[in-house]
Amino acid sequence: MLGLDVCEFGGQFLELLWLTVCYRGIMADKEGTAPVHEEEDETDLNYQAPAQKTLQEIQELDKDDESLNKYKQTLLGTGPVVLDPSIPNVQVTRLTLMCVQAPGPITMDLTGDLEALKKQNFTMKEGVDYRVKIHFKVNREIVSGLKYVHLTYRKGLRDQLSLALVLDMNLDQLSLALVLDTNLDQLSLALVLDTNLDQLSLALVLDTNLDQLSLALVLDTNLDQLSLALVLDTNLDQLSLALVLDTNLDQLSLALVLDTNLDQLSLALVLDTNLDQLSLALVLDTNLDQLSLALVLDMNLDQLSLALVLDTNLLAEFSSSLYLTPDPVSQGFEQAVNPSLLDKAVYMVGSYGPRVEEHEFITPVEEAPKGLIVRGIYHIKSYFTDDDKTDHLSWEWNLQIKKDWDSTESCISRLGVLSLFSASCRHGRPYALSHVAFNDRHLSTSSKIKVDLDNSNGIAVMKFDNPPVNSMSLDFLTEFSINLEKLELDKSCRGVILTSAQPRIFSAGLDIMDMYGTSPEHCGAFWKAVQDMWLKLYGYSKITIAAINGASPAGGCLMALCCDYRIMADDPRYSIGLNETQLGIVAPFWFKDTLLNTVGHRTTELSLQMGIMYHAHEALKIGLVDQLVPEGKVLSTAVETLGTWLAVPGHAREISKSMMRKPTVDKLLANKEADIKNFVSFITKDSIQKSLGMYLAALKKKKA
Numbered sequence: 071m072l073g074l075d076v077c078e079f080g081g082q083f084l085e086l087l088w089l090t091v092c093y094r095g096i097m098a099d100k101e102g103t104a105p106v107h108e109e110e111d112e113t114d115l116n117y118q119a120p121a122q123k124t125l126q127e128i129q130e131l132d133k134d135d136e137s138l139n140k141y142k143q144t145l146l147g148t149g150p151v152v153l154d155p156s157i158p159n160v161q162v163t164r165l166t167l168m169c170v171q172a173p174g175p176i177t178m179d180l181t182g183d184l185e186a187l188k189k190q191n192f193t194m195k196e197g198v199d200y201r202v203k204i205h206f207k208v209n210r211e212i213v214s215g216l217k218y219v220h221l222t223y224r225k226g227l228r229d230q231l232s233l234a235l236v237l238d239m240n241l242d243q244l245s246l247a248l249v250l251d252t253n254l255d256q257l258s259l260a261l262v263l264d265t266n267l268d269q270l271s272l273a274l275v276l277d278t279n280l281d282q283l284s285l286a287l288v289l290d291t292n293l294d295q296l297s298l299a300l301v302l303d304t305n306l307d308q309l310s311l312a313l314v315l316d317t318n319l320d321q322l323s324l325a326l327v328l329d330t331n332l333d334q335l336s337l338a339l340v341l342d343t344n345l346d347q348l349s350l351a352l353v354l355d356t357n358l359d360q361l362s363l364a365l366v367l368d369m370n371l372d373q374l375s376l377a378l379v380l381d382t383n384l385l386a387e388f389s390s391s392l393y394l395t396p397d398p399v400s401q402g403f404e405q406a407v408n409p410s411l412l413d414k415a416v417y418m419v420g421s422y423g424p425r426v427e428e429h430e431f432i433t434p435v436e437e438a439p440k441g442l443i444v445r446g447i448y449h450i451k452s453y454f455t456d457d458d459k460t461d462h463l464s465w466e467w468n469l470q471i472k473k474d475w476d477s478t479e480s481c482i483s484r485l486g487v488l489s490l491f492s493a494s495c496r497h498g499r500p501y502a503l504s505h506v507a508f509n510d511r512h513l514s515t516s517s518k519i520k521v522d523l524d525n526s527n528g529i530a531v532m533k534f535d536n537p538p539v540n541s542m543s544l545d546f547l548t549e550f551s552i553n554l555e556k557l558e559l560d561k562s563c564r565g566v567i568l569t570s571a572q573p574r575i576f577s578a579g580l581d582i583m584d585m586y587g588t589s590p591e592h593c594g595a596f597w598k599a600v601q602d603m604w605l606k607l608y609g610y611s612k613i614t615i616a617a618i619n620g621a622s623p624a625g626g627c628l629m630a631l632c633c634d635y636r637i638m639a640d641d642p643r644y645s646i647g648l649n650e651t652q653l654g655i656v657a658p659f660w661f662k663d664t665l666l667n668t669v670g671h672r673t674t675e676l677s678l679q680m681g682i683m684y685h686a687h688e689a690l691k692i693g694l695v696d697q698l699v700p701e702g703k704v705l706s707t708a709v710e711t712l713g714t715w716l717a718v719p720g721h722a723r724e725i726s727k728s729m730m731r732k733p734t735v736d737k738l739l740a741n742k743e744a745d746i747k748n749f750v751s752f753i754t755k756d757s758i759q760k761s762l763g764m765y766l767a768a769l770k771k772k773k774a
């Protein structure tokens with residue numbers, strides 16, 4: 071595609087490597103606030119950055135080399151896109167927590183009020199896999215060595231709460247020792263009670279951490295002898311214990327109730343002895359947010375009463391100054407002032423050149439912490455910085471780890487993980503996707519598309535099920551793109567097969583009813599959904615195969631063309647092609663490019679002008695499809711073929727795909743808004759509406 075032979079390409083590749091080395095040394099923009107003095111963990115290797123070069127200098131290098139120039143353009147963009155020096159070179163626009171299991175998008179807008187973010191909690195279910203996606207723009211100069219740094223604190227957490235109470239009385243002896251020790255990982259309680267009014271001893275030891283709960287209770291009384299020892303050990307999923315002991319040799323009663331599940335630990339101990347009266351009541355109640363302890367002791371051998379009530383909110387915000395510090399990025403300071411820094415993550419984002427569209431960076435998959443003890447609110451300080459420690463943006467936010475998703479919060483007024491969410495919400499068309507259980511084989515029960523991911527081979531089959539003809543309405547397109555995005559994020563999915571659940575039809579293309587007699591606003595939203603579907607599918611990182619088991623005109627053909635491989639049913643009744651001109655409409659440039667990239671210039675010219683629908687054999691001949699098989703074997707052949715594609719090293723295949731398709735994708739990205747405007751003004755024209763009306767009438771007439 072680049073018109074290079076292998077040697078030439080090799081030479082240029084080396085040159086590019088060299089360029090990349092240079093870019094690392096290019097001075098990042100000096101704007102922004104105070105520099106980020108983030109402690110470097112890496113050893114200083116006395117690395118001397120190469121002499122810095124401006125974007126213009128790099129563009130001047132080998133400027134007669136056309137291929138290299140094209141490549142540089144892809145890599146660096148065409149040049150500054152914002153000249154106004156008051157606008158920062160790097161603008162971080164949003165951060166998205168991408169999680170397949172999330173019921174809705176979790177996105178924070180970083181262009182607005184960052185102070186408000188500090189107060190907002192973003193909820194995540196414990197134990198889920200997630201990635202962080204950051205959108206940012208580069209406006210003028212190349213910025214090198216971008217980094218995203220992420221410091222996580224346990225919000226308002228006290229490292230330790232310890233209480234020791236020792237009571238000693240010698241009116242015929244009573245001793246009590248209570249030791250309570252709790253931190254994030256551990257709750258320990260030891261209670262020793264000793265009274266020698268003819269002897270009573272009680273020892274209670276309770277020890278609980280994330281994995282284990284241990285309880286030992288020893289009771290000893292020699293008023294005509296009663297001894298009780300109880301040892302209990304459980305792994306926290308659920309434990310209940312009730313123990314009642316009663317001996318009436320001068321009365322001793324003991325009741326112990328212990329109840330713990332994942333959310334709560336409750337302990338009540340009541341002890342009653344009337345050898346001249348001793349009463350003890352101990353109530354302990356703790357969950358992640360709260361620890362309550364009440365101890366009441368009552369003795370009337372010359373009277374002693376003790377009541378102790380301890381209530382501590384483990385996760386309360388003690389003092390905002392604890393983590394909102396004047397110099398938040400000095401690690402030494404962090405550790406001295408705030409001992410609850412839990413984690414520091416540094417992600418190398420890389421070097422980027424200016425371009426109109428936003429860049430995006432996605433972190434590797436991480437697993438949210440899980441378990442009773444780790445649930446709660448985490449305070450996160452995020453920094454977008456670079457090799458020069460320029461602070462492009464720093465902000466703070468809170469992540470709340472919960473046992474389950476907060477369903478009411480998930481989609482409220484936040485931008486979507488998918489741009490489609492916002493489109494769909496904006497136009498007041500709620501999409502109804504049922505929860506997708508990605509761990510099961512059967513994934514989705516969404517109404518228009520069935521998704522089935524086979525975990526044994528990582529192959530997902532998406533079946534269009536939108537009767538009668540799988541036309542792509544706004545709802546269908548939205549659902550399609552959501553499913554694609556979810557599968558792209560799901561690391562157990564390795565490739566996707568598109569096929570139809572409707573007999574004889576793969577897809578009838580775009581839903582004409584969305585373009586005929588609808589408002590300009592609706593047309594705009596619809597076209598955006600078409601663009602987003604195409605952008606997602608044509609630029610998809612995973613392998614895609616179209617299993618074309620029926621007719622596939624216009625948009626249906628486009629969808630198949632976006633895939634990496636096309637297998638069509640060998641049936642003369644089925645045809646495929648971009649037939650837009652037959653409807654009196656014009657395929658936009660990105661439809662044209664997709665066909666052109668597949669079948670070449672001349673065939674595209676003929677095909678588009680004439681609006682040709684190709685029968686299966688003709689489609690194979692011009693390379694519009696790659697393989698014909700009997701209809702009953704279309705899907706199984708697709709699965710087999712995907713298996714052979716999966717044998718190719720994934721990253722090499724992915725980079726190759728991106729190298730082939732990125733320029734085409736970038737072209738639409740750079741013209742998205744203009745393309746929507748064009749479409750709306752074109753499709754709402756009276757003459758075009760008339761053509762569409764006639765075409766619809768002809769379809770109905772044919773049926774009659």
Ligand SMILES: CCCCCCCCCCCC/C=C/CC(=O)SCCNC(=O)CCNC(=O)[C@H](O)C(C)(C)COP(=O)(O)OP(=O)(O)OC[C@H]1O[C@@H](n2cnc3c(N)ncnc32)[C@H](O)[C@@H]1OP(=O)(O)O
Nearest residue numbers: 541578579580581582583621623624625656658752769773
């Ligand atoms: C310088 C200027 C440049 C300006 C550029 C600006 C950019 C502008 C760009 C505009 C481009 C817009 C791009 C559009 C792409 C498209 O995809 S348009 C849609 C094209 N689709 C078709 O032409 C397919 C038409 N349908 C068929 O050919 C047949 O229906 C079929 C072969 C798919 C199936 O045939 P059969 O099984 O016999 O079913 P039918 O009886 O024909 O249909 C059943 C039923 O479905 C309705 N229907 C069919 N297709 C569609 C559709 N695409 N949308 C909505 N509805 C459809 C059909 O009318 C029947 O309805 P009734 O049951 O009669 O109500």
